[in-house]
Amino acid sequence: MRVQVAIIGAGPAGLLLGQLLARSGIDAAILEQRSPEYVLGRIRAGVLELGTVETLEEAGVAQRLHREGLVHHGVELSFGGERHRIDFQSLAGKSVTVYGQTEVTHDLMDARKALAATSVYEAESVSLHDFDGSSPRVRYQKDGQTHEIACDFIAGCDGFHGVSRQSVPPGALKTFERVYPFGWLGVLSETHPVSDELIYVNHERGFALCSMRSMTRSRYYVQCSLAEKVEEWPDERFWDELRMRLDTRAQDALVTGPSIEKSIAPLRSFVAEPLRFGRLFLAGDAAHIVPPTGAKGLNLAVSDVRYLAHGLIAHYRTGDDARLDSYSERCLRRIWLAERFSWWMTSLLHRFPDTDAFGRKIQTAELTYLFRSPTAQKSLAENYVGLPFDD
Numbered sequence: 600m601r602v603q604v605a606i607i608g609a610g611p612a613g614l615l616l617g618q619l620l621a622r623s624g625i626d627a628a629i630l631e632q633r634s635p636e637y638v639l640g641r642i643r644a645g646v647l648e649l650g651t652v653e654t655l656e657e658a659g660v661a662q663r664l665h666r667e668g669l670v671h672h673g674v675e676l677s678f679g680g681e682r683h684r685i686d687f688q689s690l691a692g693k694s695v696t697v698y699g700q701t702e703v704t705h706d707l708m709d710a711r712k713a714l715a716a717t718s719v720y721e722a723e724s725v726s727l728h729d730f731d732g733s734s735p736r737v738r739y740q741k742d743g744q745t746h747e748i749a750c751d752f753i754a755g756c757d758g759f760h761g762v763s764r765q766s767v768p769p770g771a772l773k774t775f776e777r778v779y780p781f782g783w784l785g786v787l788s789e790t791h792p793v794s795d796e797l798i799y800v801n802h803e804r805g806f807a808l809c810s811m812r813s814m815t816r817s818r819y820y821v822q823c824s825l826a827e828k829v830e831e832w833p834d835e836r837f838w839d840e841l842r843m844r845l846d847t848r849a850q851d852a853l854v855t856g857p858s859i860e861k862s863i864a865p866l867r868s869f870v871a872e873p874l875r876f877g878r879l880f881l882a883g884d885a886a887h888i889v890p891p892t893g894a895k896g897l898n899l900a901v902s903d904v905r906y907l908a909h910g911l912i913a914h915y916r917t918g919d920d921a922r923l924d925s926y927s928e929r930c931l932r933r934i935w936l937a938e939r940f941s942w943w944m945t946s947l948l949h950r951f952p953d954t955d956a957f958g959r960k961i962q963t964a965e966l967t968y969l970f971r972s973p974t975a976q977k978s979l980a981e982n983y984v985g986l987p988f989d990d
């Protein structure tokens with residue numbers, strides 16, 4: 600088989616790239632190691648920046664998002680039993696949309712099916728070849744047979760554990776990493792959310808987040824130790840722990856119910872530089888990870904893909920490679936700004952096991968400053984709703 604672009608991974612990054620390229624008449628095949636059901640079963644991000652929504656509009660997959668997504672004009676921070684609202688609209692002139700990553704993936708899968716574009720699910724042993732030359736190839740196994748795809752470019756959209764980044768020769772890649780000494784225990788339940796907006800909680804017992812996927816489906820998280828196992832957290836224990844970290848108004852409003860998903864996610868900051876090696880481009884979690892506190896993971900994946908799609912479209916339409924040549928540099932500028940914000944939100948809101956009394960006082964002072972200073976609030980708001988794209 601020969602295509603113009605071989606895309607590795609059918610997460611949001613790979614599917615969105617495929618859709619943007621297909622709408623511009625560029626032929627791309629997607630190889631995914633898992634089944635569609637498995638990909639759709641992963642409960643992950645849920646807050647979309649305006650720029651992400653606009654990119655999904657450009658891809659022609661935003662109709663259901665506009666019907667069912669919840670537009671949020673602010674978030675609340677809870678500390679010392681009190682809640683403080685950050686008003687995005689007045690501080691940053693924008694809002695965010697709550698719409699689950701699963702739904703984004705669903706819409707992109709439906710759009711790809713309608714185009715009858717090539718997607719190979721359950722592709723095993725995917726390997727990347729010759730991307731440092733002019734004729735890259737991708738091999739994979741399916742149903743016991745080896746297949747090969749020749750292409751002009753490879754897009755590595757296969758997440759943090761994928762094969763694309765690992766295929767880059769050692770020494771060509773520089774990585775930066777911070778692993779946090781705690782995780783997030785998350786619960787999804789068919790219950791009315793505790794509030795109309797997200798509540799981020801800094802509490803003596805640790806961080807908590809009250810989030811949602813819709814007005815009938817809540818997503819809650821509590822900071823937990825990395826040594827803990829999901830099995831040690833029956834629903835009742837989770838709800839008790841969450842309740843203890845909430846302010847009294849939220850405690851009264853909390854509706855509990857059986858969990859329909861429960862998982863522990865470790866928190867990590869990670870960046871691999873650069874994002875381009877010859878004809879291989881990395882995008883999304885394949886190149887970077889942020890702790891979810893800043894709600895940036897999915898949004899960053901979308902912004903990489905937007906830059907990459909526009910670069911590839913310019914290449915095929917006009918032969919102009921300026922955008923492809925500056926892809927890594929432009930992505931990294933945005934990635935590091937999101938890394939900074941996600942690290943800052945994580946530092947501000949979590950209980951770090953090794954923080955001494957001085958560190959705790961500084962964290963309290965930082966929160967006090969934030970609640971009193973419209974300037975500090977503006978900085979949080981403009982980062983949360985999403986910094987502008989370069990183009």
Ligand SMILES: Cc1cc2nc3c(=O)[nH]c(=O)nc-3n(C[C@H](O)[C@H](O)[C@H](O)COP(=O)(O)OP(=O)(O)OC[C@H]3O[C@@H](n4cnc5c(N)ncnc54)[C@H](O)[C@@H]3O)c2cc1C
Pocket residue numbers: 607608609610611612613630631632633638642643644645646700722725756757758759760761762763863864882883884885891893894895896897898900
């Ligand atoms: C548990 C969890 C919770 C999260 N919660 C949030 C959140 O609340 N907010 C937020 O903003 N972000 C969150 N994130 C991050 C966000 O979900 C990711 O940033 C986003 O999924 C990135 O999309 P992606 O397409 O780059 O990567 P992925 O979604 O990881 O997709 C990569 C795809 O590549 C496939 N793949 C991997 N290896 C191969 C291979 N060798 N061959 C072929 N295919 C392969 C994978 O199966 C997968 O389908 C969370 C992430 C995790 C893991």
